[in-house]
Amino acid sequence: MSDITIKITDREGVEHKILAPTDMAMNLMEVVRSYELAPEGTIGVCGGMAMCASCQCYVKSDHELPEMTPDEDLMLAEAFYVEDNSRLGCQIQMTPELDGLEVELAPES
Numbered sequence: 001m002s003d004i005t006i007k008i009t010d011r012e013g014v015e016h017k018i019l020a021p022t023d024m025a026m027n028l029m030e031v032v033r034s035y036e037l038a039p040e041g042t043i044g045v046c047g048g049m050a051m052c053a054s055c056q057c058y059v060k061s062d063h064e065l066p067e068m069t070p071d072e073d074l075m076l077a078e079a080f081y082v083e084d085n086s087r088l089g090c091q092i093q094m095t096p097e098l099d100g101l102e103v104e105l106a107p108e109s
């Protein structure tokens with residue numbers, strides 16, 4: 001299986017059910033950008049280096065995600081609108097195990 005289905009709620013509250021490839025080494029932030037679910041220049045500002053938190057999202061489903069890296073943890077410690085379920089989309093790689101993932105984009109800071 002090369003595509004998974006994920007649900008992304010954008011910053012306007014609109015839910016999008018989309019297909020995300022698992023065979024292209026894409027992360028969640030890149031998927032959001034490719035589907036244009038956030039205005040250009042408002043997500044992935046640092047290019048996916050865990051240095052800006054513009055791709056912060058809230059994980060709504062019970063999927064087991066990779067352990068948070070120290071860089072991601074430090075960036076979220078400085079970000080706005082952080083919740084217990086906050087993660088950086090650039091740090092979530094699209095894998096077959098994430099089929100059915102549900103996330104909501106955090107408000108723009």
